[in-house]
Amino acid sequence: MPTTTTYRTLDGRACSKALMERIAQGASNVQKLRGRPPHLAAVLVGEDPASQTYVASKVKACEEVGFQSTLVRRPADVSEKDLMELVDQLNRDDSLDGFIVQLPLPAHINEERITLAIAPWKDVDGFHPQNLGRMMLGLPGYLPATPSGIMELLKYYEIPTEGRHCVVVGRSNIVGTPMSILMSRNAQPGNCTVTITHSRTRDLPSITRQADILIVAIGKANFIKADMVKEGAVVVDVGIHRLPDATRKSGFRLCGDVDYDPVAAKCSWITPVPGGVGPMTVTSLLLNTLKAAQS
Numbered sequence: 001m002p003t004t005t006t007y008r009t010l011d012g013r014a015c016s017k018a019l020m021e022r023i024a025q026g027a028s029n030v031q032k033l034r035g036r037p038p039h040l041a042a043v044l045v046g047e048d049p050a051s052q053t054y055v056a057s058k059v060k061a062c063e064e065v066g067f068q069s070t071l072v073r074r075p076a077d078v079s080e081k082d083l084m085e086l087v088d089q090l091n092r093d094d095s096l097d098g099f100i101v102q103l104p105l106p107a108h109i110n111e112e113r114i115t116l117a118i119a120p121w122k123d124v125d126g127f128h129p130q131n132l133g134r135m136m137l138g139l140p141g142y143l144p145a146t147p148s149g150i151m152e153l154l155k156y157y158e159i160p161t162e163g164r165h166c167v168v169v170g171r172s173n174i175v176g177t178p179m180s181i182l183m184s185r186n187a188q189p190g191n192c193t194v195t196i197t198h199s200r201t202r203d204l205p206s207i208t209r210q211a212d213i214l215i216v217a218i219g220k221a222n223f224i225k226a227d228m229v230k231e232g233a234v235v236v237d238v239g240i241h242r243l244p245d246a247t248r249k250s251g252f253r254l255c256g257d258v259d260y261d262p263v264a265a266k267c268s269w270i271t272p273v274p275g276g277v278g279p280m281t282v283t284s285l286l287l288n289t290l291k292a293a294q295s
Helices: 012-034 049-065 082-092 111-117 128-135 145-156 176-184 204-208 260-264 277-294
Strands: 039-045 068-074 097-102 164-169 193-197 213-217 234-237 243-246 252-256
Touching: 012 049, 012 145, 012 260, 012 277, 039 049, 039 082, 039 277, 049 068, 049 277, 068 082, 082 097, 097 213, 097 277, 128 176, 145 234, 145 277, 164 176, 164 204, 176 193, 176 213, 193 204, 234 260
Parallel strands: 039 068, 039 097, 164 193, 164 213, 213 234
Antiparallel strands: 243 252
């Protein structure tokens, strides 16, 4: 008979709410000092439904904390040259504290070229090599929003990390790789022994079963099964997917990279999908924008 652990939820909505109160106070102070609130812009190219949902949540969050927000739309067939010119314009706009270009972009646009064109001091997504390099060296800068949000979540729930084995599944420059660096740093949360795994890792289940803290960002629905998780592990699920479900009014249901119910039964803590990492990503973006406005 499998052992069942009583798990607790790493509630991103609750953590986000607490941080948003702090951000709102910071925004009020910026308004008093400069005569205008922090200002975040988002560039949305095309009509991708997921991207539209993400950007709408960011605009709503700005309203909640008293930020000014600007949404800049461009059609899916916008040329790379025109998008580069827009980025340059936003870089030079002194009324903006930071901006993001929502990914993914259409296939004819080089995402790396666009990311490199964003001024590091306005790169509140934390994707520019200068900000990633500062993170690597432990210097002040803008951290990538999702990894930063996960660190805030672990801090809020006082999850012990020092000396623990953290396994990261996924090696993207946006989540997996920066996550591995943050968890290994001499800080709290941090001080983990970190193993980073990916699609080419041999015998992945034998490695994930060693994890005291398992952070999953592989981009495959329900990829992590219960037999891949150690009893009592802390599991952070970064993935979000829409699966067809005729029993739902919407016609779909959301799930993560983790097969939630069976895995949760073995965990000490786990993030839900939705309501776990997602709200923290948006909150971290606002934290970066507030930092930019204060600098």
